[in-house]
Amino acid sequence: MEKELLLGNEAVARGLYEAGVGFVSSYPGTPSTEITETAVKFDEIYCEWAPNEKVAFEAAFGASLGGKRSFCAMKHVGLNVAADPLYTASYIGVNAGLVCAVADDPGMHSSQNEQDSRRHAIASKVPMLEPCDSKECKEYAKLAYEISEKFDTPVLLRLSTRISHSRSPVELLPREELPLREYKKDVQKNVMMPAMAKPAHKRVEERLLKLKEYAETSGINKIEWGDRKLGIIAAGSSYTYAREALGESASYLKLGMVNPLPVELIREFSDGVEKVIVVEELDGIIEDHCLKNGIKAIGKEIFPLEGEFSQATVREAVLGKKPETVSFDGEIPGRPPTLCAGCPHRGLFYALRGLDLYVSGDIGCYTLGAQAPLLMIDSVLCMGASISGLHGFNTVRGKEQAKKSVAVIGDSTFIHSGITGLIDISYNQGLSTVIVLDNSITGMTGHQNNPANGLTIKGDPTAAVDLEALARAVGYRRVAVVDPYDVAATRKAVIEELSAEEPSLIIARRPCALLKNVKHAPALKVDREKCVGCKACLNVGCPALSQKDKKAAIDPMQCTGCGICAYACKPGAIVKEGI
Amino acid sequence: MSVKNILIVGVGGQGTLLASKIMGKVYLGRGYDVKVSEVHGMSQRGGSVVTYVRYGEKVWSSVIEKGEADVIISFEQLESARWLEYLRPDGVLVSSTQKLDPATVIMGKAEYPEKVLERIEKLGVKVISLAADELAEEAGNARSANIVLLGAFAKTQDIPKEVWKEAVAATVPKKTLETNLKAFELGYNN
Known part of the structure; x- marks a missing residue:
């Protein structure tokens, strides 16, 4: 049998392929993105990037109703956006199977919070599976479709950064091609208004009881007896950590289905061991379930709720063991991620410098503008909140505040959920100035096309959202377009738009410097005669710049010739090569 | 056999993922269970990055913890110091002598420590150091420092050189094959 080392995400995509899935709609979000990027490589699966997770879920729901096994993927906070369709799709159920992968991020490698998406499964009353390696990622993806169709329910597949981004061996099997299921009009099932939703809710509760029975008996949750002094209950990566640390010195109840949880199986396990410890990242959900059912279990009193x-x-929590290590005998300077050399966002942030503005930020690469040396962002909440948040801020602080503040939001985030905020401002007669950082790509998640750049998920040309026309259509009369590499002109436009007595949209347009089709100017160089060593250029925070022998130095390997540092250099010591 | 742990550390954008991919291919081909844990997304650009490679009869966890790495392959001196705690006291550090100033040092908020690799050696750690960046340029492409380091690491392993070279050939783009094989040799024979 052919075996390959696949990422958890790639293995989920393989599972979709083998399960005969025909429709995938997702919004990118670390650590879930590679599922859809892998699925699109299979010609048999229609794939798309949706404008946001709510749209992705709804499109997948529609495809399920239309008779094809369908799928959507998102990160944990994306499921908040898609929560609305999820909770009612739970009432309606499916035609062909419907699965939604949600990737949590314990430790926040790339997220703004650490929420536990099992809460959504519990609240929406849908089953949730949780694989522990790539092999299970594939198997559970396939199993999720069986469960979805058998119990007439959407199914959540819970991943985490560690599972999504770890490679382990997976066997590759052929695809099972499934015919399009018949669509029959069924108002009682598919139209949710009170008269139909009341019996639907009853069906959901009955379904949950059947799913509980499945959790007890199907074998997806299984006991592995070892030493009976200690019993570990765990799922996902936590199970692998426990196996690694404790080996045969404990017995295990390995949970593959984390909602609904079994009761009798846990009781049987607990009766067979002297002590039960629950190992689970984030919230103590399994532990609470044990306690509620009168099963004594230790969990969060020895394990952290975060990270x-x-x-x-x-090892430390259960055995009290600490590792033997060697440590470097000195201070180690930190190395946080930075905006890349040539990043157009840097030009925009540098243009705002010294204007003493309140800057309402958003989610994307440009969130890094909050860090030293730029220090340009005042607040970041969630996707799209830069615009709506600024509207609230300015409304309570008055007209003058609107002239001292801007929202900054990327093109993809603007499409995701910034447009509604823009409408909020124009409709409610706000004055706020919004800056869209249009770099023609979804950058932070690793370069995905989006509705604003005119390319589909496969890179084919398609209709592009005309941001200028959109702003005008929702009531903005003032729309300015600037090149953020031209710092002086950008700064002038910001000052001008802030002084206007009406709301403005500024589009700072320049493609991401890492895009393959972007041509760079030759590297700049430092005229050491003119350089006074003032370090002003270092304040643009470019990784290509440093100081050598008390003068500025430019790394020609990294420099893209963008010229933002040359704007910052008052003595004019940063020049083009050959001058 | 017990599970072997290899930690690959560097700066985002240096090509640590390619090295781990080749290693995974080699160990899987030798019949081992393998887990490789990666860092993804542009968010790591220019930041400190780590990849875990684990192989053995059965590998459970995909992460390597403090005091567990048999080998650390480091693309940059400061990163060798940062991740040193992850090495077993009897482990081996294969480190490039390359130095990349982090933003904190560039802005003068912190100092790049002096003589990093000598100081690590003084702690009793076995260090194999090489100028991977310079050797890569000698091979014909500064970006193949990752393959130079892979070569130096392969030398410490009980697997025929040809197996490694085949895995390199099966992984890198065809047009960079010659450069990469030369880079591998330069690292191996260092």
Whole structure:
């Protein structure tokens, strides 16, 4: 049998392929993105990037109703956006199977919070599976479709950064091609208004009881007896950490289905061991379930509620063991991620410097503008909140405040959920100035096309959202377009638009410097005669710049010749090569 | 056998993922269970990055913890210091002598420590150091420092050189094959 080392995300995509899935709609979000990027490589699966997770879920729901197994993927906070369709899709159920993968991020490798998406499964009353390696990622993706169709329910597949981004061996099997299921009009089932939703809710509760029975008996949750002094209950990566740390010195109840949880199986396990410990990252959901059912279990009194676990976490909490290590005998300077050399966002942020503005930020690469040396962002909440948040801020602080503040939001985030905020401002007679950082790509998640750049998920040309026309259509009369590499002109436009007595949209347009089709100017160089060593250029925070022998230095390997540092250099010491 | 742990550390954008991909292919081909844990997304650009490679009869966890790495392959001196705690006290550090100033040092908020690799050696750690960046340029492409380091690491392993070279050939783009094989040799024979 052919075996390959696949990422958890790639293995989920393989599972979709083998399960005969025909429709995938997702919004990119670390760590879930590669599922859809892998699925699109299979010609048999229609794939698309949706403008946001709510749209993705609804499109997948529609495809399920239309008779094809369908799928959507998102990160944990994306499921908040898609929560609305999820909760009612739970009432309606499916035609062909419907699965939604949600990737949590314990340890927040790339997220703004650490919420536990199992809460959504519990609240929406849908089953949730949780694989522990790539092999299970594939198997559970396929199993999720069986469960979805058998119990007439959407199914959540819970991943985490560690599962999504770890490679382990997976066997590749052929695809099972399924015919399009018949669509029959069924108002009682598919139209949710009170008269139909009341019996639907009853069906959901009955379904949950059947799913509980499945959790007890199907074998997806299984006991592995070892030493009976200690019993570990765990799912996903936590299970692998416990196995690694404790080996055969414990017995295990490995949970593959984390909602609904079994009761009798846990009781049987608990009766067979002297002590039960629950190992689970984030919230103590399994532990609470044990306690509620009168099963004594230790969990969050020895394990943290925050952060990512490892075998060391288990060793320390359960065995009290700490590792033997060697440590460097000195200070180690930090190395946080930075905006890349040539990043157009840097030009925009530098243009705002010294204007003493309140800057309402958003989610994307440009969130890094909050860090030293730029220090340009005042607040970041969630996707799209820069615009709506600024509207609230300015409304309570008055007209003058609107002239001292801007929202900054990327093109993809603007499409995701910034447009409604823009409408909020124009409709409610606000004055706020919004800056869209249009770099023609979804950058932070690793370069996905989006509705604003005119390319589909496969890179084919398609209709592009005309941001200028859109702003005008929702009531903005003032729309300015600037090149953020031209710092002086950008700064002038910002000052002008802030002084206007009506709302403005500024589009700072320049493609991401890492895009393959972007041509760079030759590297700049420092005229050491003119350089006074003032370090002003270092304040643009470009990784290509440093100081050598008390003068500025430019790394020609990294420099893209964008010229933002040359704007910052008052003595004019940063020049083009050959001058 | 017990599970072997290899930590690959560097700066985002240096090509640590390619090295781990080749290693995974080699160990899987030798019949081992393998887990490789990666860092993804542009968010790591220019930041400190780590990849875990684990192989053995059965590998459970995909992460390597403090005091567990048999080998650390480091693309940059400061990163060798940062991740040193992850090495077993009897482990081996394969480190490039390359130095990349982090933003904190560039802005003068912190100092790049002096003589990093010598100081690590003084702690009793076995260090194999090489100028991977310079050797890569010698091979014909500064970006193949990752393959130079892979070569230096392969030398410490009980697997025929040809197996490694085949895995390199099966992984890198065809047009960079010659450069990469030369880079591998330069690292291996360092």
